[in-house]
Amino acid sequence: MGYAQLVIGPAGSGKSTYCSSLYDHCQTVGRSIHIVNLDPAAEHFNYPVDMDIRELISLEDVMEELGMGPNGGLIYCMEYPVDLYCPCSLYFIISMLGHLEDSLDDWLDEQLENYLDDDYLVFDCPGQIELFTHVPVLRNFVEHLKRKNFNVCAVYLLDSQFITDVTKYISGCMASLSAMIQLELPHINILSKMDLVPNKKDVEEYLDPNAQVLLSQLNQQMGPRFGKLNKCLAELVDDYSMVNFIPLDLRKESSIQYVLSYIDNCIQYGENADVKVRDFDPEEDD
Ligand SMILES: Nc1nc2c(ncn2[C@@H]2O[C@H](COP(=O)(O)OP(=O)(O)OP(=O)(O)O)[C@@H](O)[C@H]2O)c(=O)[nH]1
Numbered sequence: 001m002g003y004a005q006l007v008i009g010p011a012g013s014g015k016s017t018y019c020s021s022l023y024d025h026c027q028t029v030g031r032s033i034h035i036v037n038l039d040p041a042a043e044h045f046n047y048p049v050d051m052d053i054r055e056l057i058s059l060e061d062v063m064e065e066l067g068m069g070p071n072g073g074l075i076y077c078m079e080y081p082v083d084l085y086c087p088c089s090l091y092f093i094i095s096m097l098g099h100l101e102d103s104l105d106d107w108l109d110e111q112l113e114n115y116l117d118d119d120y121l122v123f124d125c126p127g128q129i130e131l132f133t134h135v136p137v138l139r140n141f142v143e144h145l146k147r148k149n150f151n152v153c154a155v156y157l158l159d160s161q162f163i164t165d166v167t168k169y170i171s172g173c174m175a176s177l178s179a180m181i182q183l184e185l186p187h188i189n190i191l192s193k194m195d196l197v198p199n200k201k202d203v204e205e206y207l208d209p210n211a212q213v214l215l216s217q218l219n220q221q222m223g224p225r226f227g228k229l230n231k232c233l234a235e236l237v238d239d240y241s242m243v244n245f246i247p248l249d250l251r252k253e254s255s256i257q258y259v260l261s262y263i264d265n266c267i268q269y270g271e272n273a274d275v276k277v278r279d280f281d282p283e284e285d286d
């Protein structure tokens with residue numbers, strides 16, 4: 001049985017930074033963890049990359065997919081992935097990952113041969129939310145992981161700066177819900193970059209949102225003609241009472257530890273180990 005976190009969330013929400021802090025934390029506490037880069041556009045890493053999807057995306061792939069010659073393909077590779085907000089870049093990532101769908105599974109199988117049965121993998125995903133809300137590539141990837149006997153959970157990061165504005169917060173919630181429904185995985189929402197929130201009290205009401213409060217805030221910000229829509233949105237958040245957030249402050253080891261324990265619990269990490277220990281408890285045999 002393997003364990004995996006799929007770290008998702010909008011561009012710039014802090015996924016790669018979270019992965020690197022998690023890695024450092026695990027180093028400190030002497031725990032083994034492997035970080036996988038699933039972002040074909042990533043350039044710099046603050047963690048050792050154990051598996052790297054960029055090994056799969058070669059110039060040949062781009063040339064074949066986009067019908068470009070070697071020079072055009074190279075320029076495309078070099079230029080577009082840099083600007084993640086560029087629609088062409090979005091197209092690039094989605095089309096490349098879509099193109100890779102089958103080979104992604106084969107690549108994973110090949111890579112997993114180097115790992116042990118109970119290894120813990122953390123997948124640092126690209127920030128194009130369409131990848132987990134619209135197209136099935138990540139979902140299929142997750143299904144493959146599950147077939148490989150992995151307990152997987154989605155870790156959705158939302159930048160705490162989003163919640164200075166209730167409309168942005170609702171849009172973050174909707175994207176999270178959409179990922180939750182599309183991926184059908186145990187799902188944990190994290191409010192990232194808490195060090196940038198001066199007063200923690202400001203965010204408290206958003207951690208476990210109350211539909212009525214959200215509704216009145218939305219109505220205050222938006223014109224009366226959005227009243228019905230706001231009511232539906234607030235009800236939706238309420239219906240899926242799973243939309244709550246755990247705050248994460250990377251400056252504090254205790255905060256990282258809390259989030260990690262929460263996730264471990266969700267994917268039942270450690271439970272098997274307990275069983276194994278108990279099974280071979282010499283005192284019990286006496
Ligand atoms: N203050 C603060 N800044 C953060 C934190 N996490 C990330 N950042 C900053 O936010 C920016 C984006 O962080 P990344 O970790 O690259 O975000 P990402 O989600 O991996 O971004 P993409 O891969 O582009 O989708 C960087 O400038 C980080 O330094 C945090 O906890 N606190």
Ligand SMILES: [Mg+2]
Binds near residue numbers: 016039
């Ligand atoms: Mg990243």
